[in-house]
Amino acid sequence: MLKGVGHRKKVRRKVSKKTGKTQFDKYELYSKAVQSAENDVVFIRNTYKELKKKAPRIFREDFCGTFALSTEWIKLDPKHQSIGVDLDPEPIAYGKAHYLSKLRPEQQKRMKVIEGNVMDPSLEKADIIAAMNFSYFCFKQRWMLKNYFANAYKTLSKDGIFLLDVFGGSQCYDAIEDRMKHKDFTYYWDQTNFDPVTNNAVFHIHFRVGGKKIEQVFTYDWRLWSISEIREIMHEVGFAKSHVYWEGTAKDGSGDGNFTRVDHGESCESWIAYVVAEK
Numbered sequence: 001m002l003k004g005v006g007h008r009k010k011v012r013r014k015v016s017k018k019t020g021k022t023q024f025d026k027y028e029l030y031s032k033a034v035q036s037a038e039n040d041v042v043f044i045r046n047t048y049k050e051l052k053k054k055a056p057r058i059f060r061e062d063f064c065g066t067f068a069l070s071t072e073w074i075k076l077d078p079k080h081q082s083i084g085v086d087l088d089p090e091p092i093a094y095g096k097a098h099y100l101s102k103l104r105p106e107q108q109k110r111m112k113v114i115e116g117n118v119m120d121p122s123l124e125k126a127d128i129i130a131a132m133n134f135s136y137f138c139f140k141q142r143w144m145l146k147n148y149f150a151n152a153y154k155t156l157s158k159d160g161i162f163l164l165d166v167f168g169g170s171q172c173y174d175a176i177e178d179r180m181k182h183k184d185f186t187y188y189w190d191q192t193n194f195d196p197v198t199n200n201a202v203f204h205i206h207f208r209v210g211g212k213k214i215e216q217v218f219t220y221d222w223r224l225w226s227i228s229e230i231r232e233i234m235h236e237v238g239f240a241k242s243h244v245y246w247e248g249t250a251k252d253g254s255g256d257g258n259f260t261r262v263d264h265g266e267s268c269e270s271w272i273a274y275v276v277a278e279k
């Protein structure tokens, strides 16, 4: 959502033979605007190695959508296996057509995609469980988030880690629309309806492609959880330790993309961090 990603590839605009109108590929734009799967899997692997002093093998991507991370995990090492879990068949079908199909047969065998619920206690165990792009913010009640964390704990291997990203900062309470221009499209992150009583807020992603702004391509109805709440709940469900990885600052004051373990953060308009729990 808030992550800036470098973009070199061109956005393919498809022209429907029937209507002659320009169509757009919402998952392709989403991936270019907010995902950085190749870099994320390297960070995730290195974090596991740093904490556990050994190499991880099985990666589970909860709320996987088009399972871009799971695919990159497979490519990173021939011993890697991954499991993607999502309720929605639409992004799963997209991932199968656009990502899974591009893996070699041997790589495809190491990958599993499950159309299912992250709350399912029979999900396969993994060395790493990741819930990225703030997807767990969909759990608005504390007991719901706690049940999810408890299931992640239960379905994690003995030496496993559970990794989440989280965002915050004074700006995330304002009704603002952030805009980021890319080569062939513009990405908008629209924050609305922050409610200080419930901490709930609604977010939209819009895109402008070929001169036309397409509104509310993705909408998220979330509760904004704080790092301290997340860590407290992790410990309540049994995690032995939790760590926070905070982004360094570039010369211009923006995030530099390097995350290191910290005991304290700094107050700023907008930040992203990772919270990592150890079983």
Ligand SMILES: C[S@@+](CC[C@H](N)C(=O)[O-])C[C@H]1O[C@@H](n2cnc3c(N)ncnc32)[C@H](O)[C@@H]1O
Binding pocket: 035, 062, 063, 064, 065, 066, 085, 086, 087, 088, 091, 116, 117, 118, 119, 132, 133, 134, 135, 138
């Ligand atoms: C914000 S998208 C994140 C997609 C992907 N993780 C990413 O990094 O871009 C949230 C996804 O969570 C899925 N989802 C929501 N609740 C879920 C649940 N209880 N179990 C599994 N998937 C769920 C939705 O279908 C959606 O694809």
